[in-house]
Amino acid sequence: MVSMVAGSNAALTAENPDLDTAMIGIGWELVPSRGSQSEPVSMVIMCGQDGRALSDSHLVFFNQIASPEGSVAFAGTEDREQIDIQLNRVPESVGKIVVLVYVDPDVRGPGTFAAVRNVYLRVADNRDRELLRFNVPRENMDKINAMILGELYRHAGGWKFRALGQGYETGLSAIAADFKLKL
Template structure:
């Protein structure tokens, strides 16, 4: 298993011949409070060569649990959340799949990442063998309302993972602008 730093890349299919399915697991701890807790929600965005969502139908989140083609879907798991990706079913038009986590704006409570600790994203085989892990650096996140944890992307005929950890102070509005999605 490789542990990544922000900006680092890891070859997945080149180093694991025959790898056709991966699970992308997310985890975090939220500092307990006496009031409502921040509700974190993972989001996968299937993007084209211009790093934009192919369409709103190419999003996977709690209201749309599976992509139309069945290649990306939420699954029950031991991580806080898990999105499974069948690499063999991902359409050719998809150049990358961005994995974000945002604070649900509809839930009362902390509206930012300030109470979040020990956040990570990991990529594993279908049987749970961890291939890469990225412990997201969470310094001062009082103004972060969404965060791009990492992305799976095509490199020639192979798939790689890039660790990112980019926060969005403007939350889902910023994500929607950057990826050209409608909320």
């Protein structure tokens, strides 16, 4: 298992040539509160080579749990969220698959990641053998309400993973602007 830091890359398919399904596990802990509490929500955006979302139907989240062709789908809850990506079924038009978490303002009102601890993303094979793990640094969490954890991207005929931990203070509106979405 490879432990990653923000900005680092790992060759998934070059180092694991039999990898045809990658499971993305996302987890966090919430500090108990007597008042309203943030509700983190996971989302995946399938992007073209230009870095933009292919379309609004290429978002995978709680209201749309699979991509149009079924190559990306929410699968289990052994972590807080699990997403299966069938790498050989991802359309050629997809250049990268972005994994993010945001604080849902519709559930308990506006919030931040201040009460969210130990955020991680892990990539495992179809036997749940962990290939890599990214423990997100806890910087400025009291200001952040959306965060790109990492991305799977095509490289030299295979797939790589980049750990990011890029936070946003303006939530889904910033995500929509960056990826040209109509959220």
